[in-house]
Amino acid sequence: MGIAKKTYTYVDYLWDDKKAASLKNDEVALFLYRSNILGADLRITNYGGGNTSCKTIEKDPLTNENVEVMWVKGSGGDIGTLTRSGIAGLYIERLRNLKTIYKGIEYEDEMVSLFNHCLYDLNSKAPSIDTPLHGLLPFKHIDHLHPDAVIAIAAAKDGEKITKEIWGDTIGWIPWQRPGFDLGIKLEECFKQNPNIRGIILESHGLFTWGNTSYECYLNSLEVIEMASAYIENKIIQNGKVFGGQKIKSLPPSKRKEQAAILAPILRKLCSSENRMVGHFTDDDRVLTYINSNDLRKLAPLGTSCPDHFLRTKIKPLVLDLKPGENLSSSNEVTSLIEPLFKQYRTDYKAYYDSCKHPDSPAMRDANPVVIIYPGVGMFTFAKNKQTARVASEFYVNAINVMRGSEAISEYTALTRQEAFNIEYWLLEEAKLKRMPPEKPLSRKIALITGATGGIGKAIADKLLAAGANVVITDIQNEALQQIANSYNKDEVITAVCDVTNPKSIEDAYKEASLNFGGVDIIIHSAGLAVSKPIEETTESDWNLLQNVLVKGQFLLVQKGVEIMKTQAFGGNIINIASKNGLVAGPNNVGYGTAKAAQQHMTRLLAAELGRDKIRVNTINPDGVIVGSKIWEGKWAEGRAKAYGIKVEELPAHYAKRNLLNEIILPEDIANAVFAFLAVLDKSTGNTINVDGGMPNAFVR
Structure with a gap:
């Protein structure tokens, strides 16, 4: 089985003896632990790729007899995050007896x-198509992985010969075949004919390895991958270059990000001709080496080899005919340059579908590219959500690694178009897609929220996230952003410092939205502050501060955001969080009330101007939101208490008693109003929702 090593060059040895010892009496827990640490190294297998298993002896609940049970990753799972709820437990004898009724x-x-x-x-997860591949092999622990280095050999023109060169007679080889029961039988036959092998390579697909213990299986997997990796790297050193050498030079990192941020909303528009998409961008060194190479145009059209790769990346990427330093200042000109490429891609995809489809094939899916390559700059991926776009990017990086290895040792070969189609439009894959839960009301939408680290802004962010949106949480205080950043899923939320009085800061925040998600659909101006003073005590500095943050900030934020929205051509939503004080005249409030009134009228003006672009602009007027509000932590509370002749601690009760419903208004109530404008009142613009419990003097009519 090989020598147990604990130091590796090309894979990460992550086995923790202490952790494993704590699980030694639970074989299933050990199998899950092995799965998780294998999945933690993306060179070994990517998100959702591969599967693992173990076999145990259990008591049959009906007969009380000992029976052999296989525990295996269920359909749609990911070994890196696998838990007991994600596995299937099957009687081995019953699974093997299916051979007697298998018709071919x-x-x-x-x-x-x-x-x-x-x-x-x-309570099992639905068993996956790979279940018999594990069940028909006799080993207690089995790993089926998609390591880049091994797939590079599996996808090489003379992969079987190279397998023999590296491992001699210790690794078996099975020609390409779609996963299923028959492939399980082929694995069983391969082992019976070669009882001394330590693993099997599936052509253009992946690796099977095994062991009598979880640890032995883990080491076997690492050692086989290490040997493949070392072989490839030695070949690359001998060749002296990869992908035919460099053809073009990358832009400097800051310039790459700048170009990508400008281009992302344009690409998002073109990728969303059928369904709105969310984007991801990477300028990883491995990507740049490939997309800047002489062989890009030769390799990119071939597509990927491993089924898991092209299921997520489509059959091939789209390569842009843009120079790295192209002037992208005019979105219309850039669109006119690259839109024909998208049209041709869709035409090619339809031709691929029409030439390969079967009588019972599912209808053609979205014909737009998933992977878009900009030589000298980086790689974009677009999908239904950020996680899917990011995973597609990671899978294409795996495909790049595979091409790199195959080209170094021989010649890269992809699956035939027909075989690729048979996987992509497999009826079982279609059934899996139909089992997916329905999308949430704000899925595929990207929201940018100012002042979002606490109080109303954070409540809005949480509400939009729960409804499926991707959210850019911004605030002027970086420390506050850092404190909450780790509490969110990075595939759903990013944070960005944004001073709404500074055009450059606003531009940078939108740049982050475009780089991380592809653009912006929703703008919520929630940043604010309050100054409550009599006219005699209100300074020019007070006045300017309120006007800058509340009014100028809203203007600058919308001005830049609308530019992106018009580029995308999806329409959009802008919601300004103003205040009841913009409608009601009260004492000691001239600066704040005037600024809020200006916010409200700006909303109406923008709604009138932007309606033709399907960009809706609305206002929400909170009142008395004391709980969780940063405004009420400072002198504003003292000023309002003084104005009403009460103590600060009496303010919550005072505000609740004065509205018609006698209700305390919470940040979540404001978030609900935002959601209503976004997901329910979809034909409303230029309007105002008061969230104040009912204040007659604030009625808008």
């Missing part, structure tokens, strides 16, 4: 439903 490869898909009749654990 043309009936392959019928076998999947029969896996459910083999379940030992009735």
